[in-house]
Amino acid sequence: MQRFDPVSGARPPPNSARLVIRRDPLPWESGLGWLLWLTEANGYNSPASIVSGGLTTDRDTFRTALSNATTVPVEDILDKFHSKRGHRDCVCLPAGRGAVWMTSRKRPKVCPACISAGLIPAVWDITLWAACPIHRCWMVRKCPQCGSEISWLRPGPDRCGAKGCDGRYSDAKKQGVSDQVAELMLLMGAAARLPGMPRPSALMEAFGALDLADILRLVALVAMPHEVLERTHRLASNRWLNTFDPEEVIDCAAGVLYDWPHNLHRFHARLRRTSSAPEDTTTKSTYPGLWRLTQGRGLSFCPESIRKILLPPLKALIDPLPGRRMRVAPFAERQQDSAPSWISTYDAAARLGLAPSALLLMARRQILRGEFCAHGSRTLLYLRAADVAKLLAEREPSAGKDRILSIVAAREFLGLGKGPFQVLTRRGIIQLTPYSIRSGNDLRPRFSLRPGIRQGGLEAIISLFEKASLSRSEGAVPLGRAVKSLSTHGVNMADVVELVRQGAIDPSVIDPSASNLRRFGLCVSDLKAAYWARCQTNAAPS
Structure with a gap:
């Protein structure tokens, strides 16, 4: 195929070995991504047309031909194409070196938002690079129009290489990722x-x-x-x-x-x-x-x-259990000192239906009291039998405001999604309470411990919004949509609850028929202004 300049229309002589439009690769750009940019800029249908023999030729011949066509030194091309440089188990990464399994070009992937600029970062060649941190979306591996797998043999970074398809990867729908x-x-x-x-x-x-x-x-x-x-x-x-x-x-x-x-x-x-x-x-x-x-x-x-x-x-995980140090007492001494008042971690796990590692975490958070004891060459955690019996006694949740709801039921009670609900639990606005449930048949019942939330704490959040709510104002949008629109600025549901508690923003009732937080809405501009005012106040020197 004869090279041409798509801007001026000038055509070089047939024996010319250099491209009309060329540039050096960017420091953070992928080698094959740079080759795709050259392909589209010079009007080729595939990167294989730039060098004779295509991309499957000998490595040294390919690098030499690419260097002659672009006037880029061979040493720079070595790093761009992840050359091992004499090391059997070492490849070039965007920052440093790594193992061979860390990079792969067998299944190319693109970000629908980033690919519209026509540049492919080198991090997309990493095997475990599955999402875009800039746009918070999963990478795309198929064409949104024809559904074929993305291939390196295509006419441009944002163009599909399937026969008869003129689709663009930037048209693919973005799928968001979790926090x-x-x-x-x-x-x-x-x-x-x-x-x-x-x-x-x-x-x-x-x-x-x-x-x-x-x-x-x-x-x-x-x-x-x-x-x-x-x-x-x-x-x-x-x-x-x-x-x-x-x-x-x-x-x-x-x-x-x-x-x-x-x-x-x-x-x-x-x-x-x-x-x-x-x-x-x-x-x-x-x-x-x-x-x-x-x-x-x-x-x-x-x-x-x-x-x-x-x-x-x-x-x-061990230090905070008995005070601030790890206390190891002989097992024989523990048996003589009121043995029935202590129970091993494995026996307690069998009764509660939990993994021993979960009991270790509960002891660290002081839900259960325990001490480490030396048992031969091993060190085991022993728990107080009274604490374990107390957990077993809580077979059914209480009624009224002390009623304990499961996490799914608590999310439905508030009308929040999984992401905002997790933010409230991490910030301590919603407190988790362990409770045990009974499962299995009547002959061999099994009690499993589950994290739950008391209904009274959830009603307190809803009443907080009711006291601060006003009549419907102009520009108010649903609560979840307002928080999601400002998520890129760092605003989350916990910040909204704190701002409502401080009186910095006033929610509006937009759906009186709803029975949870879905009935309230916020003005996005007011929420953004209150959040930035709070950030500037916290950042001010005391």
């Missing part, structure tokens, strides 16, 4: 030095010291299935990622890392159940109590940078 996934992607974007990040991630305080390669290792570690953890303890070969979608891996890892370190017990419980885990000598010398608790199996297969972050929170 957990958004915070994890913001952390990965900051580590990759991606420009245009809206704000720092909430996970930056805990994981900001890790580079991009270590963050990818940590995500793969906490999302690794238990059967894979039983089979291998090396992060260098993550073939199991090929059997899972990146969206599933990111969603699983974000759920564990979002509420750090309270969710760490879920991950570490799998390590304790793994029989083939090697002995963790570093944990034994640094935290001997933790080493005994995990039966000598821990994080020996993790890089040192990740171990420094994982080990202190694991130790923090």
Whole structure:
């Protein structure tokens, strides 16, 4: 195909080896994304037409031909196409180097909002890059018009390469992500030095010291299935990622890392159940109590940078139980000291229908009182039998305002979605209360502990809006829509409740027939002004 300039219409000689329109790749741009830009700018149908032989030719020949066509040095092209540079298990990342499994171009993906600019960031080549942190949406892997998989052999970054299809990926509908996934992607974007990040991630305080390669290792570690953890303890070969979608891996890892370190017990419980885990000598010398608790199996297969972050929170799960220190008493002494008043964690878990790791978390939050006791070479947590019996006695929720609702029933009672409801629970506006429910048949009943919410606390929030509500005003929109429209500015449902409590904003009744928070609405401009005034007041020096 003959090259031409789409602007001036000038055509170079047939033997010309250089493109008419060319530019150097941007520092954060993908190599194949840069090649697609050159393809569209010079009027080709596929990047394979730029160099003779296409994209499947020998690597050295391809780089040399591309360098001659664009006048870009071969050394810069090596980094753009993730060259190993002599290392068998090392590739170039947008910030530093990483393992081979961290990048993949087999299934290209795009962000519908970012692709309209015609530039493809290098972070889209990362295997676990499943969402866009700038626009808070999942990446797209298919054409919205014909439904075919995205291919690198296409006429432009935003154009479909299927035969007879002129669809554009920017027309695809954006699917929003949860707060957990958004915070994890913001952390990965900051580590990759991606420009245009809206704000720092909430996970930056805990994981900001890790580079991009270590963050990818940590995500793969906490999302690794238990059967894979039983089979291998090396992060260098993550073939199991090929059997899972990146969206599933990111969603699983974000759920564990979002509420750090309270969710760490879920991950570490799998390590304790793994029989083939090697002995963790570093944990034994640094935290001997933790080493005994995990039966000598821990994080020996993790890089040192990740171990420094994982080990202190694991130790923090133990320290606050009996005061501020870990008290280990001989098991024989505990048996002589009123043995019936204490119960082991495993017996209590069998009675309550819970995992032992959940009881450890309840003891840390002082819902249950317990102490660690040495039992041979192991260290076990013993709980007071009276506390366990009290939980078993609460078989049915109370009535009236003391009635305990499940999380689903509480969301329906308030009329809120899952995201705003989680924000209220994390900020402490809604308090979770554990209660036990009975399941199974009458011959072998089983009691399971579930988190619930007292109805009185939910009625207090609704009455707060009723006292501050006015008649319907002009410009008022439903409460959920007003909060969602300002979510990019950092406004959430907890901020709205605090502003209503302080009298900074006045909700309006827009649907009197509703019986929950759906009946109220807010003026978006008033909410935005009150929120920014509150932020400036908090930021002012005292």
